[in-house]
Amino acid sequence: MPRLLAQIAAVTAINVKSMPQRAWLSASTVVAVALVVAVLLSFLAMANGFEQTLRGTGSPEVAVLLRGGAGVEINSSISRDQVRLVEEAPGIARGADGRPLVSAELYVTVDGRKRAGGSKANVTLRGMGPEGAAIRPGFRIVGGRMAQPGSAELMVGQSLVREFAGFDLGSRVRIANADWTVVGVFDMGGSVFESELWADIATVQSLFRRTNVFQSIRVRLDAPDRLPALRAYLDADPRLKLDAKSEVAYFADQASSTITLIRFLGWPLAIAMAVGALAGALNTMYSAVAARAQEIATLRCLGFGGIPSFVGTLIESLLLALLGGLLGAAVTWAAFDGVTASTLGSGFTQVVFAFRLSPVLVFQGVVLALVVGLLGGLFPAWRAAHVPIVRAYGNG
């Protein structure tokens, strides 16, 4: 029906050209929708950035062992005897000195102060043996040296140095009533470990009164496919009630609960705001239809049907919403994309990550905007299609 399309095009052009006559109202709708999309996209970009950071952390060649059912390090405890038994397990790679690459670790949280704003936040202090660095692929000292076993020396991740004050190379730090010295800065490809402080396990155990307690064992596998052999060994020994996961799976599991949390905060908040924006859109479009009633009735006199007025009004509403959606995405992009943040990560410590927008997220934001535009335009469009034709004479 080409004539119908021509009518719709003409009515839409008339509507769109008349938008400046309601500039403030139209602009307020655009801004309201933009706000909704910006809020949604900030949350989704946060979840996305967090996910990318945690996914980038795991190595398939590293297995993480925790007490059975513990799920995360903070819930786990492992004895020194168990550590010794694990050192005998099959599938574990050996270092240059022939010792198995097994790192029994304990972490505690300590206070840190943000460079920006100076606010306090928890920082992970991880105690580990000399194998701790060796089992982690991608570990690289970028300043200073490794910490000495048995000393109160700290190595700090690059992200931590950037975000927190007082951990620069050579700094003296007071933790657990002891004086520590930062002797090394390391890079681990932007993973969560870069947000940690590393120290000697024995020093951490004694200063925090957790002698002979470990939380996790990390082992370097001969090859990623050696994990089943390690699991079989753990299952066969009743003294080893430990779960073994590849580090990739471990972080993916942790990320998924946090990411789900962020998303489950973001969507309801955005939808609640969308209801507000919807009220604005309805108001704008009802005003637009009221202002145009005589024009619409005149077109009907000329022989135009109701459908062009309906579709024209709907398109105007969708257009306002689309503008709002794109504005919201642009604002989020400009304000947040690539901005680093630190948030509560696994075990209530700070994980430094960057907000990451992606085309899929922008698409989701624009879809939400268009839903607002569609609902906000539907009822006014219905009214436009049913303007009494006698309104062409004015008041009527």
Place this chain on the structure above:
Amino acid sequence: MTAPDLIRLSGVAKRFTKAGQGITIFDHLDMGIGRGDFVAIMGPSGSGKTTLLNLLGGIDQPTGGEIWFDGARIDRLPEGRLADWRANNVGFIFQFYNLMPTLTALRNVELPLLLTPLGRAERRQRAEIALRIVGLSDRLGHYPREMSGGQQQRVAIARAIVSDPKMLLCDEPTGDLDRGTADEILRMLQLLNREMGKTIVMVTHDPEAARYAGRILHLDKGRFVENELAGARVS
């Protein structure tokens, strides 16, 4: 009456319910308007002149009686068919011109042609011709706000004639214009009636305007009182 009338009203009734109260505008109206007639309808305010024009133009329906146009009954057509009928047979001219403020004169005049199968170029050409007929060839690209009232009404006349309808319905077409401009518009309507054979029904309360018509109908209390003005046509 030799040729059959273009429009025939027989026993037309129109009642409104307003705030739960019924008002009868017409009870039983009979009338014929011949092809090529120029009829002025006068009467006191509220006598139902606009209502009558709405019935003739198929934008309102009578509550009783029959309305015939060119041998076909139009008062019971469904809205879709009625819209097509309006597009093909009626040109509307309003007191306040009713132009689209965001469209140029040319685009305004082109609007009714969007309902025809004509292509873009031909639509444009016809709209230009219509604007030439009303003497606005030099105003194609102007917006309504850039034109005087008289010029806007001429654009409206061009829009009313561009699809070559048989009948023009004008509601107080000069009600918003000064005497000189009003006379210009009325002469133009007269020309369209005489040279192009348009049947015109014009509502006015201005006796000067009514004199341009060939026939004056006075509407009062739901009844017509006819006044043939033989020889009174202004030339």
